[in-house]
Structures are given as C-alpha cells and as structure tokens.
Amino acid sequence: MFLAFPAFGKYSTPLLFLSVQGLIFAFLLLRRYLKDKNLSDAFLFGILIFACYGQTCYTVGFLGWYDTYQNTKINYALFSVGIVIAPLIYLYIKSITTSKFRLKSRDFFHFLPLILFALYRGSIYVLDAMQPGFHDVQNGALKLSLDEPYVQPLMTAFGFAQMLLYLAFTLQLFYHYRRKINAFFSNTYKLELNWIRNFLLVYTFLFLYDVVQTIISSFFVELGYTQQWWLVFFSGIAITYVGIKGFFTDTTKLKKLNFSFSPNKISVPELQNHPKKEISEDTIQQIKRLMESEKPYLDPELNLIDLAKRANMSRSQLSETINLGFNKNFNDFVNLYRIDAFKKMIEAEKHEQLSLLGIAFECGFNSKATFNRVFKKLTHTSPTEFLRTTV
Known part of the structure; x- marks a missing residue:
C-alpha cells in the first residue's frame, strides 16, 4: 500500500x-x-x-x-x-x-x-x-x-x-x-x-x-x-x-515616488460640455524658450517639480500648459526634446566618437530600453534605422 x-x-x-x-x-x-x-x-x-x-x-x-x-x-x-x-x-x-x-x-x-x-x-x-x-x-x-x-x-x-x-x-x-x-x-x-x-x-x-x-x-x-x-x-x-x-x-x-497632485487628462474638445481652456501663447513660448535655452531635458532625473521651479510656475499650471498647450503629457514632451537633441548629434557625426547608447545618455535618457521605446514611439523608426537613412 x-x-x-x-x-x-x-x-x-x-x-x-x-x-x-x-x-x-x-x-x-x-x-x-x-x-x-x-x-x-x-x-x-x-x-x-x-x-x-x-x-x-x-x-x-x-x-x-x-x-x-x-x-x-x-x-x-x-x-x-x-x-x-x-x-x-x-x-x-x-x-x-x-x-x-x-x-x-x-x-x-x-x-x-x-x-x-x-x-x-x-x-x-x-x-x-x-x-x-x-x-x-x-x-x-x-x-x-x-x-x-x-x-x-x-x-x-x-x-x-x-x-x-x-x-x-x-x-x-x-x-x-x-x-x-x-x-x-x-x-x-x-x-x-x-x-x-x-x-x-x-x-x-x-x-x-x-x-x-x-x-x-x-x-x-x-x-x-x-x-x-x-x-x-x-x-x-x-x-x-x-x-x-x-x-x-x-x-x-x-x-519612494511621491505625487502631490493629480495630473489633468488631455481632453477631447468635441466630447466636452464646456469650452476647452485656452493656454496663452506667451506661456507656451515661455516654456519653449526655457527648453531651448537651458536644456533641462539633458538631466535624466528631470521631473515636473524641477521644471516647474525653473519656469516659475506651479506644478498644476505647468502640467496644464504641457497637456493643453502642447497636447502632450510631461513624459512625451520632454522626451521629444531629447530625441531632437539625439538627431542633431547624429547629424553632427557624433556617432563616430560615441555609440548610439552613449549619445542617448548625453541627451538625457537613462537606459537603453527607455531610449529605444521612446524613439520608436515618437519617430516610428528605430535609432539604427534612423542612422542608416541619415548617414
């Protein structure tokens, strides 16, 4: 048995x-x-x-x-x-x-x-x-x-x-x-x-x-x-x-991450019962000048609090400006500048001294996986394919 x-x-x-x-x-x-x-x-x-x-x-x-x-x-x-x-x-x-x-x-x-x-x-x-x-x-x-x-x-x-x-x-x-x-x-x-x-x-x-x-x-x-x-x-x-x-x-x-406010969703105007809130052109240009002159996107640890301090705005005000004025969330908004910086470095032939990943790190990305995913999402091509068509 x-x-x-x-x-x-x-x-x-x-x-x-x-x-x-x-x-x-x-x-x-x-x-x-x-x-x-x-x-x-x-x-x-x-x-x-x-x-x-x-x-x-x-x-x-x-x-x-x-x-x-x-x-x-x-x-x-x-x-x-x-x-x-x-x-x-x-x-x-x-x-x-x-x-x-x-x-x-x-x-x-x-x-x-x-x-x-x-x-x-x-x-x-x-x-x-x-x-x-x-x-x-x-x-x-x-x-x-x-x-x-x-x-x-x-x-x-x-x-x-x-x-x-x-x-x-x-x-x-x-x-x-x-x-x-x-x-x-x-x-x-x-x-x-x-x-x-x-x-x-x-x-x-x-x-x-x-x-x-x-x-x-x-x-x-x-x-x-x-x-x-x-x-x-x-x-x-x-x-x-x-x-x-x-x-x-x-x-x-x-x-360990802490959020002290709830970000606004990007609204679809035709589904709203009230008019979409307008963001002034001066505010939009202010953010553009900040991103182009000070290049805060090069900091891989950049977050909404840091950028809001640099722009002399509240976090909710900056979030609303990015969402409605640029029609993007904070993540895509910053990474678009990083992608543009990467493209400019490729055009300047920096890839002859640095690897693609090294250039990505120079532009503010913090990992290979994040860089590849973001690049594919925002450009609809891979970094390698972009380099092949550019050079």
Missing part, C-alpha cells in the same frame, strides 16, 4: 517541480522581508505560499495520496485560495505604488472571509470527528451533507466575484499610477511598470481560465481531474514566474 505513494508521472512530476520552485522563492522573499521590512515582499510571499498550498493539494492527489490513504481528512483543509490571494494581490500592488505605505488595522478586514471560512471548516471538522466511524472515512456527515452540496458552490461563486472585484480595483490602481508617472517624470520606470502589468495579466488569465473551466464543468460536460490538470499546470508556471520576477525586480524605487 505504501509503495503507491508517491507515484511520479507526467501529471504529478511537473506540478511537483513547479511547486518546489514557488516555495523556494516564497521563502527567499520572506527572508528578505525579515531583513529589509519591505511590506511588498511580505505580500508577495503570502501570494506564493497560498498559491503553493493550493498547488500542493492537487499535486499530492496526482502523486497518489488520496488513493493510498483513503481515510485522509485533507478535504477539510481544501479551499479556494483565491479568497486570500485576491486581497493580497491588491495590497501588493498598493504597497508598491503608494509612497510610505503602512499596513493599517482596517486592512485586515480584507481577510475576514478567509477567517470566517476557516472557523466554519474547523467547526464542521470538530463536529464530524465526534461521530462514530469518522476515522475510517475520508469525509464526515456534515462535510457530505452540508459543505459539498451547498457551502462549496457558494464559496466558489463568492471567490469568483471577489477576485473579479479585486482585479478590477487593482488594475484601476495600476493604470492611474502609470498615468501619473508619465505626467510627472521624464524617464519612466518601464521595467518595474512592465512587471506590475505582467503580474496582473497573469492572474487575470488564470481567473478567466478558471471561470470558463468551471462553467463548462458545471453546465455542459463534467471535466475529470486530468482535464482540470491544465489549470493547475498553468498556475504552477505562474507561481514560478511570479516568484522569479517578483524577487529579482526592484520595486522599492516606485514606492
């Missing part, structure tokens, strides 16, 4: 490998949190550890645990880990995008569904354990008559609704934050923002896949364990990806 477990095969082995990888990075994050006290590491540790818990429950099943130990009580400990991962996703992104983020007592209410469900499951386990013959079966009377037919379907529906809401709120938080960065900083934090975007896309994909699979299994064709294996496998890949990228992507620089 004991030789039946563990049974390594094409279903169990990949899940076991991915779960172990996730656990390794989960504890690396925990170790770093204990050292640096960075709350985002603690939240990501929580995401990974609960995801690995759900993954492990499926993995031991494919390893033959349930067939070998048919009176195991593990079903009392199984639950939809989404009820805890959903708020952890929100708090993780919030801790990254909020300057001086602190965990408040009200934040613990996010985990109230998990606490209540744990108390409920513990209660029915105790009551079932008091019944004769409990130790000879896998599920007790209440587990079979109450939990599986009624509570579990309700918790599944609740979990989907909760994950949908938290993902919606988190995506809104991220896109609002990204818009503020583009309006405030001249060199955006592309690597870190891409990580947050990809992280949210991964969990959005898993959520949608789970919803579709549940609908098919509930209303059309009941899916077997091997057919449901693909969701578990994709979840394992997600755990490994999130663990590796989350550990090695430095997001601490994002949480």
